Amino acid sequence: MNIKILALMLLAFCAQPVWSQTPPASTAAPDSVALTTRLALRDLWVEHVFWIRNYAIANQAADKQQAKVAADQVVDNATKIANSIAPLYGQPAADQLLKLLAGHWGAVKHYSDATVAKDSKGKQAAVADLTSNAKAIAAFLAKANPNLPEATLVAMLGAHGGHHVAQIDELAAHDYAGEARTWHMMRGHILALADALAAALVKQFPDKF
Template sequence: MKFRTLALLLLVTLVQPLWTQAAQEPAKVTGDSASLTTRLALRDLWVEHIFWTRNYAFANQQHQKKEAAAAATEVVANAKSIANSIAPLYGQPAADQLLELLAGHWSAVKHYSDASVAKDADGKKAAVNDMTRNAQGIAKFLSSANPNLPEDALVSMLGAHGGHHVAQMDALAKGDFVGEAKNWAAMRQHMQVLADTLTAALVKQFPDKF
């Protein structure tokens, strides 16, 4: 089972839970397993986001254009998967709006990486400002869609996510791979917390779906 197809997981009645995946034994989704499957799927999608953005930043820093381009393509594909995951619950127009916001996040992250390679301090500052405004936009969108997601809490959470991107790219620029590894551990854990927060809010808002 491929976790990035979350949109399908929310529509079907038979899935293959993670714990039976190796045995390839389909199981009927009940309330608990549906919410668990959704949580794991969202974790996978958001960790994939930081995986490919990290690949872009590293390749960009090493002037590996082909590798950077391939990673950028995957970042965009992942953003589409994240956005489309909400379509079954909120509709395609909402998914399209989320994709536009995620595109803004990626644009700011990419801008920071490019400015870092060019040693452009003003560009890096502008990118951070864009990341901050975009985080506020995403928080507003999610909180308006789901009353169980307080906007202020989301702004803090997404702001911390942007901070992880910045710290990661700064460490890569300095060749501080030990520091970057520590940042990655915190970054990955933070993405899991974000995914779990979103899942809990969805389960609370749509109990009949879970």
């Protein structure tokens, strides 16, 4: 199945955006804010895939309590990311990004739930939702930052979505060796994606970095 999806999250680190944190003059380096932003983005993206993986594991084990904890963390992570862009792009843009991220999570959750239910049509519908949402997020990010080509975003995020789907399928099949390989690729891809986003931000807002 040719899976193209999304999963783009723009920036930040926590409620306090990293680019507004000015280090002491005695320790500041010319690239310190840019580096801090890059590392913060990496943390957020890794948290995204970590908590979705935890949800899939708990969901397949019928552990509703742990599944809820993981789902809440996914939402909290997305909310922090969305709110963090407000200083650069405004609160309406942050609200729009949160809706798009919620759509991404909803589609991945749907795929996980359909896998547990052995609902092949539900899985197909979830992939269709992921594909549509990926295009919407790519368009949003490309419009916000001209250094992020829309076609490139769709391709990069297609790989990210494919990792989610492959991981869920491998966990369901108890193919742990396969899932370990997927996790390795997923984590490396997420870090590369975070770095690309950080570089685009530095280029668009050089005065902030």
